[in-house]
Amino acid sequence: MRDDKDVVTKIVVGQAGRTRGEEVAEAIRNGIAEGRLAGGGRLNENELATMLGVSRTPVRSALATLAADGLLDYTPNSGYTVRRFTSGDIEDIFKVRVKLEGLAAGLAAQNGLSDAALGGMHRLMGETERLIDTHSWNAEIHNTWVDLNNQFHDHIYEAADNPYLIQTIRRANLSLFSLVRFHWFDNVLLRQSHEEHIELVDALENRDVQRAEFLQGEHVYRSGRRIVARWRRMEAMDGEKRISEAGGGRAGK
Amino acid sequence: MRDDKDVVTKIVVGQAGRTRGEEVAEAIRNGIAEGRLAGGGRLNENELATMLGVSRTPVRSALATLAADGLLDYTPNSGYTVRRFTSGDIEDIFKVRVKLEGLAAGLAAQNGLSDAALGGMHRLMGETERLIDTHSWNAEIHNTWVDLNNQFHDHIYEAADNPYLIQTIRRANLSLFSLVRFHWFDNVLLRQSHEEHIELVDALENRDVQRAEFLQGEHVYRSGRRIVARWRRMEAMDGEKRISEAGGGRAGK
DNA sequence: GCATGTGCGTTTGGATCCAAGAACGGGACG
DNA sequence: CGTCCCGTTCTTGGATCCAAACGCACATGC
CATH class of the missing domain: 1.10.10.10 (Winged helix-like DNA-binding domain superfamily/Winged helix DNA-binding domain)
Incomplete structure (x- = not known):
């Protein structure tokens, strides 16, 4: 500050x-x-x-x-x-997110998505593929992907038609998004995430409620596993750093 | 006001x-x-x-x-x-609660409850049985049951050991608890709820994660169904009342 | 050297005042 | 009679000031 x-x-x-x-x-x-x-x-x-x-x-x-x-x-x-946030906190949040995002996808599959929404999701996936085809990774690409990803999820949220659920999800996401760093990802992970999206859209298109719920929960679970592992690593490095900086003042509490 | x-x-x-x-x-x-x-x-x-x-x-x-x-x-x-809150709002909240309370019970079964906690839950169930045996129902009995019920769930929350989850549940419950009226329930429903608790405790004692998650989700689902139906009835009566009171001022929006 | 106490400065909580925005009521017009 | 406009009043948002609480630094005692 x-x-x-x-x-x-x-x-x-x-x-x-x-x-x-x-x-x-x-x-x-x-x-x-x-x-x-x-x-x-x-x-x-x-x-x-x-x-x-x-x-x-x-x-x-x-x-x-x-x-x-x-x-x-x-x-x-x-x-x-x-x-x-400790890595334990993040793990806790992801456990909740697995359930909530899974519920959202299940509800979206149950309610169905409009042709416009599905079309929009396919366009977003097309743009993601163009990102993948650059075979590169930097902050700009990450930010573009985050934006595309958010739009992708917004389509699901809208179809889920449960404002309280979406508010609860956004609240969980608010805490998490400040923690993520672009260099935790790479083009390979982008491709994996994209492939999971492909399967999810298939489930949504086929109105397969249980599959959609499972796939989205799994998608979030894997993402959480990666982020928690990264955070643990940072905590380990931070812990060493903290020992050397002990007694820094008010913020040191 | x-x-x-x-x-x-x-x-x-x-x-x-x-x-x-x-x-x-x-x-x-x-x-x-x-x-x-x-x-x-x-x-x-x-x-x-x-x-x-x-x-x-x-x-x-x-x-x-x-x-x-x-x-x-x-x-x-x-x-x-x-x-x-509209009945639709309440329904939305209960859908989320089904997932979250189910997750809490599943985590509690996975982590296990202490002997003290299980003993406490059995005592609470004993006290609930005494309420049932009065074969009566009034505001005082309702309030006692709400208190016992809260303590029962607190044991589960503590064993779940996921502060974010519990915070999210409490947030959902905060909105709902202001809506419930004691005359929506009776001694018969108290007995039904109690029987569901008996089965839930069995699953927890046996560390059966999936059963615990399912039973608790189902318990919340049934409760939600009743409350939503009541709220719909109130809305129907309220709607008639609103038509006759239209133009009452700011609160009429 | 460590623990405890005191004093001072900074920060936060609360109170009060002023201005901006919204709501309401009354009058005029169609 | 209904709608619109204008003026007034009320309520809220922001600014400022005062007092309470906390944290930190220094001094003292063991």
């Missing part, structure tokens, strides 16, 4: 129907998702307010909201820190 | 480690859970502040938190209303 002026993006005030509090919440959310606000880091109301060009009031409103969203940890009279 | 002075319980200030904002949030949460704050009702910051003997600041903090918790709906520049 103290060393990077661009930690949160200065908010644009005046967007229709949005308060400054909402804008601040989004700026912080983005800062977390993009890794600029690190797990365990303290959020200082005054600094955020100065950085974003607002008073403390909307900052406090935003912090309260984000804490309830699970992105921040709150201690009364001490303030907010960015939620820190 | 305007007609009932006891809508929220006046907060007790000074409880260790809790801010007024947290106290206000709990008072409102209780008001919703106990049915004193009705779905669709507007929450007025000034009135709440006066009623609770605080300034608007902690009220606003509490409202932001409760909105993110899903208990309130927020409209920028217009404020907060208590979330209104």
Whole structure:
């Protein structure tokens, strides 16, 4: 926080129907998702307010909201820190995600997807294949894939037609997406993920509820296994780093 | 809000480690859970502040938190209303709960429960049998059963050892528990629920993961079916009432 | 050298005030 | 009579100020 002026993006005030509090919440959310606000880091109301060009009031409103969203940890009279995730936490979240994403796919298969949605999914898969055919991997490709992947899942969510389920999934995903780094993946994993999507779409097209639920749950389970393994590795390296940095100050708690 | 002075319980200030904002949030949460704050009702910051003997600041903090918790709906520049649930909403939530509670039971069976926990569950079931043997039903019996039921599930949650899952379940339950009325149940349903608990405990004792997951999911599914049917009936009556009251003002939206 | 206590500065929680936005009511017009 | 417009009032969002709580650094005692 103290060393990077661009930690949160200065908010644009005046967007229709949005308060400054909402804008601040989004700026912080983005800062977390993009890794600029690190797990365990303290959020200082005054600094955020100065950085974003607002008073403390909307900052406090935003912090309260984000804490309830699970992105921040709150201690009364001490303030907010960015939620820190252990590999065990991530594993827990993925177990829940396996069930929820599986349910969403099963409901989508049960309800059926429109021709437009299926067409859209095929287009997204076509674009993913073009990414695969570059035989390369970098941050830009990863971001493109994340975007395509999100659109792919949005089609499923819409067909599932269960807003509470989708809200619950998005909440779980919110916590996770800030943790993922592009260099954990590569073109090979992209291809594997894509092949899983192919099978999932087949199940959806054939309205095979159990297959869709199983395939999507398995897809998420494998993804979770990889991310948890990576996080464990990082924790092992972090643990060594932490031992050497012990006694750093408030954030060291 | 305007007609009932006891809508929220006046907060007790000074409880260790809790801010007024947290106290206000709990008072409102209780008001919703106990049915004193009705779905669709507007929450007025000034009135709440006066009623609770605080300034608007902690009220606003509490409202932001409760909105993110899903208990309130927020409209920028217009404020907060208590979330209104349609029977479709409730059905959606129960579909998610079936999966999550099933997962919790499966994890508990996998991890195993301590002798103390199993003993505790047997004691709770014994107390439930005493309730059944009264062959009667009233609000007091219902409240006792809700308490026993919560303790029963707490044992499962603890054994599941997945904090994120339990947090997600509690979040779903928070929305639902404010909707349930004791006269929707009777001694017969209590017995049925109890018998389902007996089978669930058997699966847990035998560490039968799939059976535990299935039985708990089924238990929640049946409960959901009953509550949704009740809610639909209320909506039908409410719909007639609404037609005759149309144009009542803001809450009529 | 370590533990405990004290003081000071910083940060957060709450209160109050001001301004902006929404809602409501009344009047005018078709 | 219904709809639209305007003015007023109420409510909410934001800013600012004050006080309480916490954390950190330094001093003292064992």
